[in-house]
Amino acid sequence: MKMKKILIVSRSFYPENSPRSHRTTELVKEFARRGHDVTLITLKDEDLHGSFEREFGIQIKDLGKLRFPSIDLKGSTGLSRLVKRGIRRLLLMLFEYPDIELMYRVQRAIKAESGYDLLISIATPYPVHWGVAWAWRTDYPIAQTWVADCGDPYYGLENDSFNKLFYFAWIEKWFCRKVDYITIPYKGGQSAYFEEFHSKIRVIPQGFSFPQRRDTSHNESGLITFAYFGNIKSYLHYAVPFLEKLNTIDRPYKFIVYTRRKELFKKILTREALGKCVLRNYVERDVLLQELSGVDFLVHFPYQNDSQKSLKLVDYNFLQKPILVYKNDTFSDRVFEEFLEYNFENKRDFKDYRKYRIENVCTQFLQLTQESMPLMASVQR
Numbered sequence: 001m002k003m004k005k006i007l008i009v010s011r012s013f014y015p016e017n018s019p020r021s022h023r024t025t026e027l028v029k030e031f032a033r034r035g036h037d038v039t040l041i042t043l044k045d046e047d048l049h050g051s052f053e054r055e056f057g058i059q060i061k062d063l064g065k066l067r068f069p070s071i072d073l074k075g076s077t078g079l080s081r082l083v084k085r086g087i088r089r090l091l092l093m094l095f096e097y098p099d100i101e102l103m104y105r106v107q108r109a110i111k112a113e114s115g116y117d118l119l120i121s122i123a124t125p126y127p128v129h130w131g132v133a134w135a136w137r138t139d140y141p142i143a144q145t146w147v148a149d150c151g152d153p154y155y156g157l158e159n160d161s162f163n164k165l166f167y168f169a170w171i172e173k174w175f176c177r178k179v180d181y182i183t184i185p186y187k188g189g190q191s192a193y194f195e196e197f198h199s200k201i202r203v204i205p206q207g208f209s210f211p212q213r214r215d216t217s218h219n220e221s222g223l224i225t226f227a228y229f230g231n232i233k234s235y236l237h238y239a240v241p242f243l244e245k246l247n248t249i250d251r252p253y254k255f256i257v258y259t260r261r262k263e264l265f266k267k268i269l270t271r272e273a274l275g276k277c278v279l280r281n282y283v284e285r286d287v288l289l290q291e292l293s294g295v296d297f298l299v300h301f302p303y304q305n306d307s308q309k310s311l312k313l314v315d316y317n318f319l320q321k322p323i324l325v326y327k328n329d330t331f332s333d334r335v336f337e338e339f340l341e342y343n344f345e346n347k348r349d350f351k352d353y354r355k356y357r358i359e360n361v362c363t364q365f366l367q368l369t370q371e372s373m374p375l376m377a378s379v380q381r
Contacts, residue, residue, distance in 0.1 A: 004369065005037045007113060007143060009132060010122035011063075011102055013042040014052060017282045019206065019311050020151055024122050026207045026358045027365070032056040034362070039116075041109050063105045068098035093162060099125035106131025116143035118369050126154045126172075133175035145369045148179045149204070156192030169194075176200065181368050185311070202368065206311050207361030210318055210353070224340055226324070227292055228299040229258035229282075230312050235301035241328040242301065243268040245336065246276075253340060256295065258282055289315060297322040297339050300348065314356045322347035 008028060012021035024042070031038045033056075044062035053060055071088040073081055091097035106121075106128055119142055121132045129148045136142065155164050155172045176182065176197040183204040184190065190201050232239050246255065247270045255277045257265065262279045269277065283291070292298070298321045300313065316323050322344035326332045335346045354360070 003034075003036050004031075004117040004366065005039075005115060006031055007039050007041070007110070007116045007119045008122065009041045009106055009110060009119070009128055011043065011099075011125055011128055012122070013040065013049075015048060017284070020122055020124060022208070022285070023149065023151070023206055026209060027120065027362060028058055029056055029209075030207070030358045030362045032058050039113075041106070061109065063102070063109050066098070066101055066105070068101040070098050089162070093165060096125070096127060096168070099127050101127070103127040103131040103134060107134040110142060111135040113142050114140065117145065118365065119143035119146045120149055120365065121146070122149045123154070124151055126150075129175050129179070130171060133178045136178050145180050146178070147181045147183055147365065147368055148175070149183045151185065153184075153189055153192035155194075173197075183365075183368075202364075204361055204364045205356050206314065207358035208314060208318075208356050209358050223252055223254050224342065225254040225256065225295045226297045226299055226339070227256040227258075227295045228301075229288060229292070230310075232259055232261050232264060234303070235310075237304055238301040238326055238328050240268060242299070242326050243273075245333065246273045249273070249340070251340065252276070254278065256280065256291075258288065285315075289319065292319055292321070295321060296342070297324055297344065297347070299323075300325050302327065313351070314353055317351050317353040320350060323350075324348075 008024060008031075010020065010024040012018055012024055013028075014021060014025040024040070028038055028040050038056075038058040039061065040058060041061045041063060043066070044060050049060045052058075071084055071091070073084055073088070076084050102125060110132060119132070121129050123129050129150075132142075132146065132148070136146065155169050157164070173194060173196075176194065179200065182193065182197060182201045184193075184201060185203070185205045187203045190198055193201060243265065247268075253276055257277060258280050259265070260282065265277065265279055266274060292315075298316050298319070300310065300316065300323050302325060303310070313323075322339065324332075324336060324339050325348050326336065338344075338346060
């Protein structure tokens, strides 16, 4: 395949520690490694990203400083905190505030861009896609192929406390009409998108670079140690009962958690249970995988519906550690008791993680440029 000119637009990028940041960073690095001409439009930090540009031979352009302030709840208590939470939720529901600013920033940043073979816009947040749609003109194409890469669904998201208001359906349909392809990480997520656009959906999983796997043997002579990392908010339906279950375990154990929500654990766990837990901040993925190589098993809380899958399962499968799937039912409780006795017979079956290698993921994106060429030719005729 000949070298391509590629434009990637994303709110999140290195060194941010999030799934969308990892998606952007790994794509940029792998496309550049293959010799493609890569331009990234993001929130640029000159001190950090200048060296990144030189190291990987890419160009990073700045979206500009975001001016819409977020409503910070830190330090707020009582009625003040309640009012701030209400205002924050109301502005989010009505206007997608503060991320709506990205729609304007993206449109302004890319409206003069042209001549690319491939444009990949990465959400969340979804105003990144909306900004590209605002700038997209058929008589002045920015790229031959536009791919809107989506993590969680937007209008059809079933995991939020509140449904999107009806007029956001119009916005989603507006951008979906313009885009060539919508990429999602999991085929089950297709049901969360409007049926009229299912023909545009392609499944391309999250891409990862994998270090050399360390020793995965289990030590049955010491303290049983298990771990969980990442977002906990989306899994409270099972995570909260699991933490309450820990309060009843009358035996030694060590539960390691990498989280931004330490207050949740401190609120639910008893003093005794909390003393058996190690609450850590997020760390770089390579460091995380190295530290998790020393645990006995990993804990997984699934989504309640089938439209999403947890990306942490990719690294769980890479580590080849027994996986406890906890669903707050009698079977889960029994299996958890078995795991505490080093009986992993009912562990989750390991899946093949190799399809998530960034080399394979980049190839799938590049193939979309070939897939769209016959369509473009027919339109031009």
